[in-house]
Amino acid sequence: MDYTKAAKPQTNDGCLQCGAPLTQTEGAGRIRRYCSAEHGRLWRRRMRHSGFYL
Numbered sequence: 001m002d003y004t005k006a007a008k009p010q011t012n013d014g015c016l017q018c019g020a021p022l023t024q025t026e027g028a029g030r031i032r033r034y035c036s037a038e039h040g041r042l043w044r045r046r047m048r049h050s051g052f053y054l
């Protein structure tokens with residue numbers, strides 16, 4: 001992934017937790033990266049436990 005370019009169009013790989021397709025919200029705002037809040041929590045917890053999420 002190239003972080004020097006606009007992140008939004010590149011971030012359409014599906015849920016980081018389970019890979020389910022995501023529907024990005026049009027316009028400015030947060031990029032959806034999880035299909036559900038629960039999967040967001042699971043992912044962040046995993047990152048934190050692995051020492052990556054500081």
Ligand SMILES: [Zn+2]
Pocket residue numbers: 015016017018019020034035036039
């Ligand atoms: Zn998911």
